[in-house]
Amino acid sequence: EAGVTQFPSHSVIEKGQTVTLRCDPISGHDNLYWYRRVMGKEIKFLLHFVKESKQDESGMPNNRFLAERTGGTYSTLKVQPAELEDSGVYFCASSLSSYEQYFGPGTRLTVT
């Protein structure tokens, strides 16, 4: 069984540009989560999908971040326009109805 995959693994963009991160959860997992780790800080929750619906987006930092989950399968996280403080590692995780979340390898975003 394939695990959670994320694309790209690394992205370097300039301030003001747009970046889209993609997450493919484990097949059949209704719950999908996005987290972010800014350098030297904790891993912080961004949002939670149940199928295609946003269950909780309380962690989204501002309206420059837009997450979607088409058809309840893969998810994208778009940052537009990117700012320097958006640099960090973005993790995606998925789970069934249980409480065990499976994480992807993360996307390292660098905004210069």
Added chain:
Amino acid sequence: AQSVTQPDIHITVSEGASLELRCNYSYGATPYLFWYVQSPGQGLQLLLKYFSGDTLVQGIKGFEAEFKRSQSSFNLRKPSVHWSDAAEYFCAVTPWGSARQLTFGSGTQLTVLP
């Protein structure tokens, strides 16, 4: 608001030595508790979890953790560390009875000396 504290930012141990990584949480009720490990270039891997029952839980790779309600702690232990255990370790909690977000500690970086 719930919080997780990992007081040790960096720990260095010799291969073969025992290991204990500390984790304390602050929450109104007993949450679900987890330990994750991130090796270089890898994603977060679940080592073990505690939901209820026996307070000593066994995980993968020879790790165990003990839940102590009176101390609000969930410390991770391993009797004999291997060089491959060098990684960053995260303690995390989520509210009891939910499939909601994880709240993480700041992580403990483990270095293993030969």
